Amino acid sequence: MDHIELSLTQSLDHCIKCNICTSACPVAAVTDKFPGPKYVGPQAQRFRRAGQPVPDDSVDYCSGCRVCNQVCPTGVRIAELNARARAQIVAERGLPLRNALIARSELIGRLSCGPHAPLVNFGLGFKPARWAVDKVLGIHQDAPLPRASRSSFRAWFARRRRSLDARSPGTPAQPSRQVVYFHGCATNYYEPEVGKAAVAVLERNGFEVILAEQNCCGLPLLSNGAFADARKLHEANVRKLLPYVRRGIPVVGTSTSCTLTLKEEAPELLGLSSEEVHAVAAGTYDIFEFLRDLADRDQLNTEFRPVERRLPYHPPCQLRAHRIGRPVLDILALVPGLRLDESRNECCGIAGTYGLKREKYQIGMDVGAGLFAFVRGSGSDLALCDSETCRWQITHGTGVRSKHPIEILAEAYG
Amino acid sequence: MHYDTIVIGAGLAGLMAALARAERGERVLLLAKGHGTTHWTSGCIDLLDAGDDPLAAIGRLAAEQPEHPYALAGTVALEQGLERLRAACEAAGYPLAGSPGRNVRLPTALGALRPTCLLPATMVAGEARQLADGRPTLIAGFHELRDFFPPLIAANLRDQGLHAEAAYLGLPPVERSHEFGPMIFARLFERTDFRAAIGEQLATLVRRGGYARVGLPAVLGVRRATEVVRDLQARAGALVFEIPTLPTSVPGVRLFQALHDAFLAAGGRVQLGSFVLRGEGAAATLTVIISEAAAREQRHRALRFVLATGGVAGGGLRADHTGVLQETALGLPVRAPGGPSEWFAPRFLDEAGHPIFRAGIAVDDQLRPLDAAGRVAYHNVAVAGSAIAGCDPIREGCLEGVAIATGWKAGLL
Numbered sequence: 001m002d003h004i005e006l007s008l009t010q011s012l013d014h015c016i017k018c019n020i021c022t023s024a025c026p027v028a029a030v031t032d033k034f035p036g037p038k039y040v041g042p043q044a045q046r047f048r049r050a051g052q053p054v055p056d057d058s059v060d061y062c063s064g065c066r067v068c069n070q071v072c073p074t075g076v077r078i079a080e081l082n083a084r085a086r087a088q089i090v091a092e093r094g095l096p097l098r099n100a101l102i103a104r105s106e107l108i109g110r111l112s113c114g115p116h117a118p119l120v121n122f123g124l125g126f127k128p129a130r131w132a133v134d135k136v137l138g139i140h141q142d143a144p145l146p147r148a149s150r151s152s153f154r155a156w157f158a159r160r161r162r163s164l165d166a167r168s169p170g171t172p173a174q175p176s177r178q179v180v181y182f183h184g185c186a187t188n189y190y191e192p193e194v195g196k197a198a199v200a201v202l203e204r205n206g207f208e209v210i211l212a213e214q215n216c217c218g219l220p221l222l223s224n225g226a227f228a229d230a231r232k233l234h235e236a237n238v239r240k241l242l243p244y245v246r247r248g249i250p251v252v253g254t255s256t257s258c259t260l261t262l263k264e265e266a267p268e269l270l271g272l273s274s275e276e277v278h279a280v281a282a283g284t285y286d287i288f289e290f291l292r293d294l295a296d297r298d299q300l301n302t303e304f305r306p307v308e309r310r311l312p313y314h315p316p317c318q319l320r321a322h323r324i325g326r327p328v329l330d331i332l333a334l335v336p337g338l339r340l341d342e343s344r345n346e347c348c349g350i351a352g353t354y355g356l357k358r359e360k361y362q363i364g365m366d367v368g369a370g371l372f373a374f375v376r377g378s379g380s381d382l383a384l385c386d387s388e389t390c391r392w393q394i395t396h397g398t399g400v401r402s403k404h405p406i407e408i409l410a411e412a413y414g
Numbered sequence: 415m416h417y418d419t420i421v422i423g424a425g426l427a428g429l430m431a432a433l434a435r436a437e438r439g440e441r442v443l444l445l446a447k448g449h450g451t452t453h454w455t456s457g458c459i460d461l462l463d464a465g466d467d468p469l470a471a472i473g474r475l476a477a478e479q480p481e482h483p484y485a486l487a488g489t490v491a492l493e494q495g496l497e498r499l500r501a502a503c504e505a506a507g508y509p510l511a512g513s514p515g516r517n518v519r520l521p522t523a524l525g526a527l528r529p530t531c532l533l534p535a536t537m538v539a540g541e542a543r544q545l546a547d548g549r550p551t552l553i554a555g556f557h558e559l560r561d562f563f564p565p566l567i568a569a570n571l572r573d574q575g576l577h578a579e580a581a582y583l584g585l586p587p588v589e590r591s592h593e594f595g596p597m598i599f600a601r602l603f604e605r606t607d608f609r610a611a612i613g614e615q616l617a618t619l620v621r622r623g624g625y626a627r628v629g630l631p632a633v634l635g636v637r638r639a640t641e642v643v644r645d646l647q648a649r650a651g652a653l654v655f656e657i658p659t660l661p662t663s664v665p666g667v668r669l670f671q672a673l674h675d676a677f678l679a680a681g682g683r684v685q686l687g688s689f690v691l692r693g694e695g696a697a698a699t700l701t702v703i704i705s706e707a708a709a710r711e712q713r714h715r716a717l718r719f720v721l722a723t724g725g726v727a728g729g730g731l732r733a734d735h736t737g738v739l740q741e742t743a744l745g746l747p748v749r750a751p752g753g754p755s756e757w758f759a760p761r762f763l764d765e766a767g768h769p770i771f772r773a774g775i776a777v778d779d780q781l782r783p784l785d786a787a788g789r790v791a792y793h794n795v796a797v798a799g800s801a802i803a804g805c806d807p808i809r810e811g812c813l814e815g816v817a818i819a820t821g822w823k824a825g826l827l
Binding site for chain 1: 595
């Protein structure tokens with residue numbers, strides 16, 4: 001029994017059946033295909049035994065948003081129980097082809113991104129093609145898919161580095177501080193502008209940005225229950241990032257889901273407790289968490305130009321799961337003229353790959369309905385959110401453009 | 415980030431303290447492990463289970479027990495806190511009825527009559543003196559809602575000389591086939607089509623039985639409960655009142671939301687899922703508190719702190735395996751009644767209650783925590799709610815009153 005399994009088993013006894021989790025669960029509120037965190041978590045867990053059939057499939061309808069963990073008054077780790085239960089189902093029955101495909105975000109990104117991206121985007125925007133994919137694979141024909149970029153973020157970064165080197169050969173700038181940027185699959189293949197903004201912000205704060213070798217954090221595999229494959233990805237990331245962490249160089253990411261996976265989800269769900277895994281986890285930061293730490297030490301560059309805007313902001317579930325408050329609100333409050341209205345809705349409904357699935361798409365849209373109404377009601381033509389799949393879902397549900405908050409901060413640096 | 419005040423705990427005491435400080439213009443962070451005991455309790459405000467006039471009884475109690483939280487908080491903080499709570503509920507379209515000078519009795523989900531003081535308008539028609547007016551009362555519910563049995567409630571009310579009958583209502587067609595908790599019902603009751611179908615059944619029952627009023631489980635809407643009750647009354651042709659259910663308590667959630675909304679409107683920040691592990695300070699001044707977070711701990715700085723993490727029941731106090739009581743957030747010294755052998759009365763439902771529930775943090779009249787020698791442990795910490803020693807809030811029937819009085823006082827200091 002690994003440490004997480006032990007803590008999960010022990011946390012079962014902390015459940016006092018008060019149903020606060022079920023009352024707060026955004027999925028149970030809109031469908032009874034998911035009976036609620038209490039039932040599939042601490043209650044069903046008592047009937048899950050190695051070598052025995054899984055007692056109930058409904059755990060697959062858990063979106064993994066972790067709202068239950070946040071509201072539980074007694075500290076039961078419900079979301080982790082559910083994730084492990086799903087992995088047990090996958091271990092017994094195998095991963096459905098559809099899930100095996102959508103969980104490999106890096107592979108799909110690599111195949112989509114490049115000069116042929118317009119063709120890919122046309123194909124994915126072509127209704128009959130989406131209809132066929134829906135029928136054959138079970139990816140809902142209306143689900144929000146990102147638009148592939150013609151050039152990857154890493155390609156941009158390499159070109160930029162070459163041109164910087166060409167301009168000032170032999171005299172590399174010597175910033176006193178370095179960070180490793182963890183871009184994740186979405187920034188690399190779909191939204192390179194997020195990475196460009198992150199590089200601009202970090203450089204304005206005197207950091208040299210290192211683009212270390214890295215791979216997918218493995219979250220899509222984890223949330224689809226494919227733990228063995230997720231483990232390979234996480235161990236590869238630990239190998240690639242550890243040398244930097246050992247030298248005291250922090251790993252900073254813009255995808256709050258990737259940073260949460262490196263910090264906690266992968267080690268905890270996979271039961272990885274080596275010193276190396278801990279070191280990488282402890283050295284990884286969500287970018288606004290990192291900037292807030294700088295601000296706390298009076299080291300943040302606050303020479304912002306005014307941004308006279310009022311924007312709706314949705315703190316995604318994965319950010320809340322860091323349990324670090326609202327660093328975006330803390331930092332963007334320093335920008336003159338900028339005002340954010342925080343969404344009070346728990347979840348946008350997409351939950352990574354959850355809302356893409358044919359049988360779960362409508363649940364995702366129903367979960368997100370409150371957030372969509374909030375964003376539309378703001379009258380703004382732009383919404384902010386720290387997680388990529390949530391941004392795509394918000395735009396899908398509202399028609400309102402969405403950006404990562406780092407893009408606004410980069411604008412404020414001018 | 416630097417805050418003026420950090421409040422630990424999101425129950426009634428913590429919410430009141432956080433609201434008071436935010437409305438003074440402070441930067442306030444409300445940090446909590448999860449949702450607080452609001453979600454477990456009736457949604458009514460108990461002041462003291464002692465006769466008809468709780469306010470007068472609190473005055474006498476304070477004179478007799480100078481270390482009781484009510485004595486330390488003072489009645490001004492209690493009355494001001496109650497006024498602020500009423501205003502917050504009023505602003506949420508969810509007015510509270512009653513007066514601090516008068517206890518009323520309301521039926522529970524077992525049909526017992528329980529004293530309380532302030533009550534939501536949605537429960538007023540179930541007040542015991544009205545039930546005793548000789549006209550018949552219908553108690554109605556749903557087979558689908560667990561732990562709420564109209565026949566049991568009505569039978570117990572009849573045993574107390576009240577004219578009550580029971581009926582189960584048919585569930586109107588909804589897209590659900592199973593899983594009907596209180597919050598699910600509360601959301602259904604916000605739908606007009608659902609209310610119309612229920613109202614029709616109630617009207618038939620009321621016509622046949624000549625009922626003056628109908629008691630329903632307290633699941634009549636989340637954010638629009640007053641409106642839902644008014645609408646049901648019009649449809650049923652009788653008064654409608656709510657009876658608190660077992661947790662999750664929808665009226666408790668409404669109280670939480672009213673105060674939470676008021677706190678956010680005053681510029682406050684809320685962070686849930688954050689268990690406070692310990693504090694750091696020097697020279698009896700707390701400077702930093704540390705909460706559990708992904709991969710590493712989070713440090714929070716503030717000028718002052720309010721500890722509102724609850725007592726034994728709320729999780730603010732924990733016994734370790736050696737029988738030592740710990741205060742979980744800051745490790746403050748706990749005043750407990752001797753060793754484990756002295757914690758419990760011999761009988762489970764002992765009239766005098768169990769001594770362990772009087773355990774807590776000893777505080778001075780500024781609600782500052784005291785150490786074993788009676789010295790102030792931290793000058794910039796106030797303790798509020800059930801975490802304070804010297805009171806068994808559930809047994810004494812003062813859970814909400816003590817939370818409001820001490821929470822508001824912590825906000826004024």
